[in-house]
Amino acid sequence: MNIRRVVQADLPVFFEQQIDPEGNRMSAVGPRQRGDFDAHWTKILADPSIAIRTIEQDGRVAGYVGCFHRDGRLEVMYWLGRAFWGQGIASGALSTFLAEETRRPILARIAKRNPASIRVVEKCGFKRTGEDIFTNRAGESVEEYLYEL
Ligand SMILES: CC(C)(COP(=O)(O)OP(=O)(O)OC[C@H]1O[C@@H](n2cnc3c(N)ncnc32)[C@H](O)[C@@H]1OP(=O)(O)O)[C@@H](O)C(=O)NCCC(=O)NCCS
Numbered sequence: 001m002n003i004r005r006v007v008q009a010d011l012p013v014f015f016e017q018q019i020d021p022e023g024n025r026m027s028a029v030g031p032r033q034r035g036d037f038d039a040h041w042t043k044i045l046a047d048p049s050i051a052i053r054t055i056e057q058d059g060r061v062a063g064y065v066g067c068f069h070r071d072g073r074l075e076v077m078y079w080l081g082r083a084f085w086g087q088g089i090a091s092g093a094l095s096t097f098l099a100e101e102t103r104r105p106i107l108a109r110i111a112k113r114n115p116a117s118i119r120v121v122e123k124c125g126f127k128r129t130g131e132d133i134f135t136n137r138a139g140e141s142v143e144e145y146l147y148e149l
Contacts, residue, residue, distance in 0.1 A: 003053035028111040030137030108147040
């Protein structure tokens, strides 16, 4: 596994990965449709305060890892295509990213229904600081844990 700068050719792969129903069930955020996805990634790649990296596994685009500001606080984000789950790739990628991205504190917000992602942040040293409820793109209220490193 390695992480590298995002290139335009990665975006169609990210698009397919983020519409995966099982990934959306876990993360509870809901997929972006094409126009929304394109606008979102154009903003991400143009924003110097956002650090974002493509995760590669054996030369294939496995997903992305990065961080962005929400309400003035830095927060991690990551997503892997289903073919890459269960191999330690997210934990390795987040840990590698956090060695590059040294700004702290850095938060994680994870749906309670997403034990794999909870495990990923805990393996990377994040501590649980609280709980919250967010409204996802489908208008559903989702319980989440708050973590901080
Ligand atoms: C969540 C996600 C990033 C995990 O990626 P991954 O590469 O499979 O994660 P890793 O293999 O590094 O680690 C997963 C850990 O969770 C554990 N795990 C997986 N499913 C689990 C479950 N149902 N219950 C408890 N632990 C579970 C694994 O055993 C592993 O822990 P271990 O190393 O101690 O054995 C990936 O499934 C994904 O991208 N999902 C869709 C999007 C998403 O949820 N993004 C995160 C939003 S906060």
